[in-house]
Amino acid sequence: MLTKSASPKSLRWQRSNYSPLARQWEISSVTLQFIFRLLWDKILHNHSPRQRHRQAKWLVKKLLQLGPTFIKIGQSLSTRADLIPLEYIQELSQLQDQVPPFSSDQAIAVLESELGKPVYDLFQEFESTPLAAASLGQVHRAKLYSGEAVVVKIQRPGLEKIFNLDFEVINRLLRLSSHYISALKKYDLDAIHEEFFELLFQEIDYIHEGKNADRFRVNFKGYSQIRVPKIYWHYTTKKVLTLEYLPGVKVDDRAALEANGINLDRVIQLGICSYLKQLLIDGFFQSDPHPGNMAVGQGGELIFYDFGTMAEVKTFAKDQMIQTFFAVLRKDTDQVVETLVYMGLIEPLNDLSSVKRIIAFILDNFRDKPIDIKAFEQISDEVYLMFKEQPFRLPPQMTFILKSLTTLDGIARALDPQYNLLAASQPFVKSLALSNSQGNVLITLAKQAKILLKNTWQKSQTNDRLIKNIEAKIERGELQFRTRSLESERILNRINLGIKSLIYACLTGFSLLSASILMTTVYLKIAIIGFSLSGLFCLFLLRSLIKLMMQEKLDKLVTK
Numbered sequence: 235m236l237t238k239s240a241s242p243k244s245l246r247w248q249r250s251n252y253s254p255l256a257r258q259w260e261i262s263s264v265t266l267q268f269i270f271r272l273l274w275d276k277i278l279h280n281h282s283p284r285q286r287h288r289q290a291k292w293l294v295k296k297l298l299q300l301g302p303t304f305i306k307i308g309q310s311l312s313t314r315a316d317l318i319p320l321e322y323i324q325e326l327s328q329l330q331d332q333v334p335p336f337s338s339d340q341a342i343a344v345l346e347s348e349l350g351k352p353v354y355d356l357f358q359e360f361e362s363t364p365l366a367a368a369s370l371g372q373v374h375r376a377k378l379y380s381g382e383a384v385v386v387k388i389q390r391p392g393l394e395k396i397f398n399l400d401f402e403v404i405n406r407l408l409r410l411s412s413h414y415i416s417a418l419k420k421y422d423l424d425a426i427h428e429e430f431f432e433l434l435f436q437e438i439d440y441i442h443e444g445k446n447a448d449r450f451r452v453n454f455k456g457y458s459q460i461r462v463p464k465i466y467w468h469y470t471t472k473k474v475l476t477l478e479y480l481p482g483v484k485v486d487d488r489a490a491l492e493a494n495g496i497n498l499d500r501v502i503q504l505g506i507c508s509y510l511k512q513l514l515i516d517g518f519f520q521s522d523p524h525p526g527n528m529a530v531g532q533g534g535e536l537i538f539y540d541f542g543t544m545a546e547v548k549t550f551a552k553d554q555m556i557q558t559f560f561a562v563l564r565k566d567t568d569q570v571v572e573t574l575v576y577m578g579l580i581e582p583l584n585d586l587s588s589v590k591r592i593i594a595f596i597l598d599n600f601r602d603k604p605i606d607i608k609a610f611e612q613i614s615d616e617v618y619l620m621f622k623e624q625p626f627r628l629p630p631q632m633t634f635i636l637k638s639l640t641t642l643d644g645i646a647r648a649l650d651p652q653y654n655l656l657a658a659s660q661p662f663v664k665s666l667a668l669s670n671s672q673g674n675v676l677i678t679l680a681k682q683a684k685i686l687l688k689n690t691w692q693k694s695q696t697n698d699r700l701i702k703n704i705e706a707k708i709e710r711g712e713l714q715f716r717t718r719s720l721e722s723e724r725i726l727n728r729i730n731l732g733i734k735s736l737i738y739a740c741l742t743g744f745s746l747l748s749a750s751i752l753m754t755t756v757y758l759k760i761a762i763i764g765f766s767l768s769g770l771f772c773l774f775l776l777r778s779l780i781k782l783m784m785q786e787k788l789d790k791l792v793t794k
Contacts (some may be wrong), residue, residue: 258403264296290325297329302393303400303434305329305369309524327525335367341374341388348471352577356469360386368526370438370542375479382478384466389473393438400432433521437542440475446541447477453516459504461537482529482537486648496534498649499658506658509642514556514637517547521638525645547635563659567594617737619771731782738775 271289275281297308311318312326334745342353342362346771353360359377366373371389388489408423418460444465451462461480469476483490485505491498512519520527527540561569571590646653749764 254399254402257399258406261300261400261403261407264300268293286319286321287325290319290322293322294325294328297326298334301396301400302369302390303397306434306522307521309369309526312524321716329369335364335372337388338362338364340391341372344388344391345386345474348474349469357384357386366526367764376476378466378469382466384467384469384476385463385479387440387475387477390437394435397431397434397438401427430686433543433545439472440542441472443540443542444470444475444477446544449518450520450538450541450544453512453518454508457508459535460508461531461535463537463539474711480529480531480539481536482531484525485528485530485536486645488649491649492531496530499653500534501530501536502646502649502653503658503661504534505642505646506655507662508536508637509657510559510662513547516560519545519547519635519638521545521635523638523641523645525648528645544640545635547558563592565597567597570597575723605743728782728785731778731785735778735782737776738771738778742771742775745771 271292275285275289277763293310297304308326308329312323340366341788345356346353349356350763357376358379358381359375361375363374364372365375365385370393371387374386374388376384376386405424405427408427411533412423416488444467449464451464454460454462463478463480466476466478482497483494485501488498493503509519509523522540522543527538529537529539531537533644558573561573570593571586575586646658647713745764745768749761749768752758752761752764755761
């Protein structure tokens with residue numbers, strides 16, 4: 235029986251008369267408010283868990299008000315417990331599958347409009363209360379007249395309009411940021427911005443999502459531990475998607491998984507291996523694998539739900555990713571740096587010694603265990619030098635690959651903070667090493683896997699390889715000694731920024747005082763110019779103070 239649910243309060247971004255100017259003001263206002271709140275807490279030294287919870291609740295509330303674009307950002311951050319405080323993780327996690335639903339009347343209206351028939355002519359049963367609500371739509375359980383249990387995904391009204399608004403507003407903010415923050419000019423933010431919104435527009439086309447699901451299911455045909463719901467095309471349009479009902483436990487719900495007797499290591503292994511297959515073999519992967527899009531069945535199988543944000547990897551990129559992956563497993567620093575330079579993740583500077591030392595340190599200490607930021611004290615000077623020179627960059631084509639990998643890493647750490655990437659990927663590596671499949675990518679994979687296994691059994695030759703590497707570095711001139719005081723450089727940079735701030739403060743005060751005096755005379759026009767100059771100098775002063783604050787944070791990070 236169909237029953238109506240209470241109509242939720244309409245969110246501001248869903249209003250039909252929402253103007254671009256109001257949207258820009260709201261986004262800028264929220265950003266400035268959040269920065270001010272954090273700075274105020276820093277001034278008051280108020281960093282208690284209770285205060286962080288309060289700030290996180292405020293942020294989640296504002297993200298919900300800003301709408302789907304910013305909810306997507308929050309969803310990605312909610313999996314990064316190694317980057318942001320736990321209190322923020324707990325609050326942002328609510329964005330995964332607890333976004334407020336829209337009314338059942340609206341959902342049914344969209345359904346009937348898209349499919350052209352009354353709801354009861356289409357389905358034997360239809361639950362008006364949504365099973366789950368997300369930023370782009372909500373899911374209702376239903377039953378076909380043929381007896382199959384299905385879920386119906388219905389798109390939120392007004393999404394296309396708000397995406398168009400956000401595209402223009404964020405593009406304007408990125409251009410402004412790139413103009414005033416020189417460090418951002420080296421990143422192709424325009425291309426990243428366009429690619430991000432291209433995927434968002436694809437995600438609200440449910441026909442496109444259905445085709446992605448079919449392709450994804452074909453790629454995992456024969457893999458019994460990976461399940462993909464079937465699409466019912468007769469009940470699918472651009473705004474309505476009907477698919478097979480496959481219930482499961484949320485993939486990062488450790489307590490529920492343990493209560494159902496599911497092996498957590500097996501789940502992590504399935505997740506890692508399935509993504510390695512997607513990236514390195516298929517070249518077609520789910521770029522938004524947050525916990526709301528994945529579940530675990532009663533038999534321990536991994537269930538994928540959302541296929542709106544799929545991305546492809548070109549063949550040349552797959553070859554480089556394969557080499558990088560196996561170079562990491564072999565702890566081959568030179569190969570990792572070489573492939574990262576080729577892929578555009580590192581700038582080809584003349585001296586990459588600091589970058590190589592950092593990568594070698596990470597491979598030696600963290601390949602088989604979680605990263606401990608405190609351990610970076612051992613190479614603090616190199617970290618500082620790397621940040622100063624900024625050799626790392628992020629090409630648009632790699633943005634979503636890294637996003638999916640870091641999100642998957644966050645899920646794995648939620649299940650087991652001490653998980654081992656090498657152990658989790660072993661089944662994938664072994665299957666490739668024994669594979670006789672044809673094709674350039676598979677041949678490359680098999681060769682790299684065999685090299686890895688061969689190196690594993692030849693550990694006695696490690697010292698010989700180390701000596702040869704040192705000899706090669708001496709011949710190439712890479713082995714050199716640096717005599718420089720990075721601590722002095724840090725202090726000088728801060729003094730320089732402090733002097734600039736002082737100069738701008740004096741200019742601001744002088745122009746403001748002069749303009750105030752001129753206001754009492756007949757020189758009103760000159761006074762207006764003086765006030766304008768004081769406002770300009772004030773902006774320069776704020777910019778300089780922000781740079782000084784960021785420099786102090788960086789110095790504290792490397793000296794802890």
